[in-house]
Amino acid sequence: MSDQGVKVAVRCRPFNQREKDRGAxxxxxxxxxxxxxxxxxxxxxxxxxxxxxxxxxxxxxxNEKDDGYLEAVPGSKYSSQRRVFDDLGQGVLDNAFKGFNCSLFAYGQTGSGKSYSMVGYGCNKGIVPITCDELFKAIEAGDPATKYEVTFSMLEIYNEQVRDLLSKDNPKGGLQVRQNPKLGLFYVVGLKKVAVGSYAEIDKRTQEGTANRTVASTNMNATSSRAHTVVTITFDQISKNEAGEETKKSSVINLVDLAGSERADSTGATGDRLKEGANINKSLSALGNVISALADLSSGGKKKVMVPYRDSVLTKLLQNALGGNSKTVMIAALSPADINYDETLGTLRYADRAKKIKNKAVVNENPLDKLIRELREENEKLKSQMGGAMPVAGGAGMDPGEIERMRKEMEEEIRAQLLANQEQMNEMDESFEDKLKRNREEQEAMGAAQANTQDRKSKDPHLVNLNEDPMLSGVIFHFVEPGEMTIGRKDATPPPMIALTGLSISKQHAVITFENSEATVKPGEQGAKTKINGVPLTGPTTLQHLDRVLFGSNHMYVFHNPLNPKAPENTPTKIDWDFAQKEIAKHKGFDTASAGMSKEQIIAQEQILELLPMVSEVNAISEELNKHRTFEVILISGAAMEGYGSKKGAKVVVKMKNLLNGNTWLWERGKFMNRRYMIQELYQRHLDGDEDVMKIPKEEDPFWEPPEDVLIGTANVFLQSLSYALDFDDKLSVTDYKGVEEGNLYVNITPCSDKGKPLDEDFFVEDPQELLGKPFHYKVTIKSAEVNKAKYSKGLHVRYKVYQDEDFTSTPVIKATLSPEFKHHRIITYPAVNEDQLGYFEQGCITFQLFGVQEDSVNDNRLMKMTTKELRQMEQLQNPGMQRRQTISGEASEESKLRNELEVLKKKFERLEKKEKRIQDLCSEWKGKPVEEQQFEPFWRHVSAVANSSGNKLKTRVEILNTMLKGQKLMRAKQSSDGSGGNVRTTCV
Ligand SMILES: Nc1ncnc2c1ncn2[C@@H]1O[C@H](COP(=O)(O)OP(=O)(O)OP(=O)(O)O)[C@@H](O)[C@H]1O
Known part of the structure; x- marks a missing residue:
């Protein structure tokens, strides 16, 4: 036995194009x-x-060689694919020959390079293909007296369901995972294991598996980066031992490309009512728990640690790889970019824990005959037990129900063992040679189809798929035939020539006509959604070389026309998923130029691009399940969401709207991701024929949310006035996230005494620094508000935070009015003003959030009768001008800041004028005084001069600010009329 720790490797990839573009x-x-x-x-x-x-x-x-292979520049520390194989893959091979089980798995966030290391791209082949290639080379050079048998299987775990990637027909709900009661190990019932005799055969099967994965991921709208791919190679060496018995040395090699490890924004998901039922990736978090438990076990600290293998499908299948009978290597893929710091640190910590795991690998060597004999004998025994499975008598007092339950359990166990044995025997019954023959026949048929595709690619117009995962792009081809070609759901009559499944695919979805070297696409039945280069298709359109075609919400293709290979100007030569998504986002009103954007803005933009396809998917599910909900990606300022400070910049959130009563909710990204996962699961159950989906109680329904107060809009007060001890008293306009005015708020912020009394008129601060170290009090008064929309009469309240507040301060809810009187006062006291507090006065602001109460009622029965689809269409008709600009740059707050500064200066100016007047009055009074008192006159003249000069300076500043403000207004007016400017737009998705 070899008691050995899991070997851990880390690998850091180059910057990708996006990272280079933004100067990561x-x-x-x-x-x-x-x-x-x-x-x-x-x-x-x-x-x-x-x-x-x-x-x-x-x-x-x-350096990139001519064939695309990346090799190390002499003297550099670059690790090529070969180098990684030499360390890791070769070790796997050597151990497999010795008869050890081996596992290699890649962990890391989406896009960090897991697939690159495991599978590789183009001629930069990864560990899996090189290992397979080398395996057969070693077999050829091996002992001629030994028989070598290799089988290959490939599966995917998605949403806790197992899909056989070497099979086109997977049962609904996936393949079952069972535990062999005797061995304790889990296995997948009915998984196809093909016998392979060469590397080329494995390569073909891998291509087949990848194509099946692509089709499944597109049809199910599944994000492939959330699926785990497990390739299993069994390697048997059969030889004779000294006693002349046949013995079999077996090794199971598991090669696992794990799902992307990114967590949903934890703050969002933890706040969710439905977090119990949801787990973005149950298998991945279960894997984390198994690793932690094993690390605790081997550090010796805790003796009784239960390793939770049973918590997920992945950990069941990898039980041997982790802490069991296997030599295991983990490769952690790292992104080099600053933007991924949190995730990459998470990956490093994960890898660090995995180092501590100790496995106990043993050589798997068995005399063959004995094994078969044992299995047969055991099966006979089990069969005879089957009918009479009775629990051991539990005494006279045992409940008959309990006895029956135990009997059933035992029967179930025997049945499972029989099945496991049978599978093993079936496998052994068919000779390896027969299996190999069967596989080769299958492959021959497949090979002909593959060769045909290769041949036609350079001759005939075709659509080739694009997938979020680069590994799954360029895998599906649809050749355009002369005449009319129909595209739609397979249950259409007559059946379409290209059958697609999945969300938003209509029966008669689209028709492509191919005549005179030209392909034209036109929409099928009403409501069928197709986009060409990001623009909805409304009538016949000629397809040009490299046009992007999106059917429904997920079937994305690039059109290739070898007969007329001239793409429109400005078409990039290489079109990838990102490009196609950006194009769609652009047509939805989100501009995606990245020049001159801050880090926060770039993150916001990436989140928008990530969320848009998900939101359209959830909208499509809402339509299909008739949930009366619609979703939209919106940008909102951090201050509007969090109530204080504007440092956070813009936040990307998803707005859910109930189409029946207009109620809305704002979901943070994490919460939306969480819900989307549950929504996908619900939809999958619906597809699997589960009728309960339509009757799901609202408490469990991911589309349902109890009504919560809706953020009508916000108003900012900058506090600069406080730094001059001036009061602020104004009507503020309350604007929503799109900058639309929703009402007004009357607030007052006054410096005051500790009892809240206004300060003496003469109290005047020339320089804010004067306040330092002194006590200071100010009073926040929220007088009243006015809102425009009748639906808000159910109740209104305002909340806000000031500097150092942990919690919000809220006014009471005022009901049954659109002009509530809040009469809210709060005195804030600083015993001695410090630099931070002064900084807050000079730079900070209070964001007042106006909320409206929503109720879960529907008054309009007419709406209840309409479908979600109809309601969405109606809403889009009612709001044709949805394409309103959204600022991501915080420019609106810039404007209100400017306005605020102007107010402060005006007030200072007024006060100075007043003061000056009093000085002048005093001066003339003094002039009439007796001589002995007149000696003060020069002093007063001096004061008056100072007041005048500062007043003049102020005057100039006021004028400048006025001009700036006018300019800003003009610019904004221009931008909203011609749509220029602003980095990001939004619209209903
Ligand atoms: N070591 C490397 N050298 C060069 N390019 C790399 C390397 N690692 C990754 N890349 C590139 O980075 C991109 C993302 O890598 P990859 O697809 O392997 O990520 P992933 O972690 O498997 O993502 P997903 O979870 O989506 O499958 C690919 O375009 C790949 O070519």
Missing amino acids: KLIIDMNGAMTTIQNPETPNEEPKKFTFDFSYWSHDGF
Whole structure:
């Protein structure tokens, strides 16, 4: 037995194009076995250090050869694919030959390079293909007296369901996972294991598996990065031992490409009412728990740790790989970019924990005959037990129901064992040679189809698929035949020539006509959604080379026309998923130029691009399940969401709207992701024929939310006036996230005494620094509000936070009016003003949030009778001008800041004028005084001059500000009329 820790490797990839475009910073470094990560927020702090068995630097120091292979520049520390194989893959092979089970799995966030290391792209082949290739080379060079048998299987775990990737027909709900009661190990019932005799055969099967994965992911609207792919190779070496018996040395090699490890925004998901039922990726978090439990076990600290293998399908299947009978390697893929700091640190910590796991690998060697004999004998025994499975008598007092339950349990167990044995025997019954023959026949048929595709690609017009996962792009081809070609659902009559499944695919979805070297696409039945280059298709359109075609919400293709391979100007030569998504976003009103954007803005933009397809998917499900809900991606300022400070910039959230009563909810990204997962699950159950889906109680329904107060809009008061001890008293306009005025708020912010009395008129601060160290009090008064929309009469309240407030301060809810009187007062006291507090006065603001009460009622029965689809169409008709600009740059608050500064200056000016007047009055009074008192006159003249000069300076400043403000207004007016400016737009999706 070999008692050995899991070997852990980390690998850092190059910057991708997006990271290069935005000038991403490198935060990873590697030196020998040490990997460091620098927090980009604290560049002066020591970077965090980790050590691993292997550290692979693949960020830079490479050359691309003519064939595309990336090789190390001499002297650089770059690790090529070959180098990674030599360390990790070769070890797997050597161990497999010795008869050990081996597992290799790749962990990391989406896009961090897991598939690159495992599978590879183009001629940069990854560990899996090289290992397979080398396996057969080693077999050829092996012992001629030994028989080698290799089988290959490929499965995917998605939403806790197992799909056989080598089979086109998977049962609804996926393949079952059972535990072999005797061995304790879990296995997938009925998984196809093909016998393979060469690397080329494995390669073909992998292509087949990838194509099946692509079709499934597109049809199910599944994000492939949330699926785990498991390739299993069994490697048997059959030889004779000294006693002349046949013995079998078996090794199971598991190669696992895990789902992307990114967590949903934790704050969002933890706040969700439905968090119990949801787990964005149950298998992945269960894997984390298993790793933690095993790490605790082997650190010896805790003796009784229960390792929760049973919590997910993935951990069941990988039980041996983790803490069991296997030699295991984990490769953690790292993104080099500052923007991914949190996730990458998470990956490093995960990898660090995995290092501690101890496995107990044993050589799997068995005399073959004995095994078969044992299995047969056991099966006979089990069969005879079957009928009479009775629990051991439990005494006279045992409940008959309990006895029956135990009997059933035992029967179930026997049945499972029989099945497991039978599977094993069936496999052994058919000779390996027969299996190989069967596989080759199947492959021959497949090979002909593949060769045909290759041949036609350069001759005939065709659509080729695009997928979010680069590995699944360019996998599906639909050739355009001369004449009319119909596209639609397979249950249409007559059946379409290209059958698609999935959301928003209509029976008669579209028709492509191909005549005179030209292909024209036109919409099918009414309501069928197709987009060409991001624009909805409304009538016949000629397809040009490299046009992007989206059927429904998920079937994305690029059209290739070898007969007329001239793409319109400005079409990039390489079109990927990102490009096609950006194009769609642009037509929905989100501009995606990235020049001159801040980091927050870039993150917001990436989140928009990520959320848009998900939101349209959820909208499509809402329509199909008739949930009367619609979803929209919106941008909202951080201050409007969080009530204080504007540092957070813009936040991307999803607005859900109840189409029956107009109620709305704002969901943070994490919460939306959480719900989307549950919505997908619900939809999957619906597809699987589960009728309960339509009757789901609202408490469990991911589309349902109890009514909550809706954020009508916000109004900001900048506090600069306080730094001059001036009061602020104004009517503020309350605007929603789109900048639309929803009403007014009357507030007053006054410096005051500790009892709330206004300060003396003469109290005047020339320089805010004067306030430092002194006590200061101010009073926030919310007088009243006015709102425009009748639906808000159910109740209104305002809440806000000031500097250092943990919680919101809220006014009472005022009902049955659109002009509530709040009469709210609050005195805020600083015993001695410090720099931070003064900074808050000078730069900060109070964001007042106006909320409206919503009720879960529907008054309009007419609406109840309409479908979600009809309601959405009606809403879109009613709001044709949805394409309103949204600012991501915080420019609106810039304007109100300016206005505020102007107010402050005006007030200062007024006060100075008053003061000046009093000075002048005093001066003339003094002039009439007796001589002995007149000696003060020069002093007063001096005061008056000072007052005048500062007044003049103020006057100039006021004029400048006025002009600036006018300019701003003009600019905004221009932008909203011609739609220019602003980085981001929004609309209903
Ligand atoms: N070591 C590397 N050298 C060069 N390019 C790399 C490397 N690692 C990753 N890449 C590139 O980065 C991109 C993302 O990598 P990859 O598809 O492997 O990520 P992933 O983690 O598997 O993502 P997903 O979870 O979506 O499958 C790919 O375009 C790939 O070519």
